[in-house]
Amino acid sequence: MAERPYTILSCGISLDGYLDAGTQERLVLSNEADLRRVDAVRAESDAILVGAATVRHDNPRLLVRNAHLRAQRRRQGLPESPMKVTVTESGCLDQGNSFFTTGTSEKLVYCASRSAACVRDRLAGVATVVDAGQPVDLADVVGDLEGRGVRRLMVEGGGRIHTQFLTQGLADELHLVVAPFFVGDARAHRFVNAGAFPWNPSHRAHLAETRQIGDVVLLRYALSPRFAEVS
């Protein structure tokens, strides 16, 4: 397998395993203390990747929020926030999304060949658009990121993206935060979709840590032997 960055999947879910509310509203699952923890993980990363549906639905900025953490990165000769990365087949991305309008770090869009030329025109000046083939294979995407100097990658969803990282064996750690409420709406997206996951009843994942953070709980799973090397 090609070299790839050390990869952490990070995600918040409801008690019934949903990522969102299934509505246009962005669902807040985390609390302030947990957002500070997520901010610290971001600050240690070279790049943050989200799916195009998350860019459209949540309109996230994906920046390091804490001024001390930003200053620390500057002292290390790094941009204040990690590179931002997204993946799209349709190419439906808007220059006005916070993903593109906030922060000074590089923005990369891995786009299926069929829409790459059009997306390159639409996002000219705000992002680097990479023709990632047809269909886009996330193993190639992470291999390309490694080639661009990304050694530590944080993946912040959504479900389609998490599913591919997990089923393709491209993740080293999973940080799953469980919020203390139910969504109870089948229109909502689950943490992952159906797929052949390497972890199943006869091959259980290694639970490396549990941590209560106010009213949420962090479950930290080691998904590859690389976890032991970096911990």
Ligand SMILES: NC(=O)c1ccc[n+]([C@@H]2O[C@H](COP(=O)([O-])OP(=O)(O)OC[C@H]3O[C@@H](n4cnc5c(N)ncnc54)[C@H](OP(=O)(O)O)[C@@H]3O)[C@@H](O)[C@H]2O)c1
């Ligand atoms: N709770 C949390 O921690 C958390 C975190 C993030 C997101 N979310 C929620 O998750 C929901 C979105 O999840 P989702 O599963 O619908 O979407 P997603 O994983 O964010 O993005 C899926 C989209 O990414 C693109 N994509 C993914 N894999 C691709 C591939 N191999 N090749 C080409 N394009 C690819 C496609 O974009 P195109 O459609 O443009 O082709 C696809 O529709 C949102 O409602 C958001 O609120 C929750």
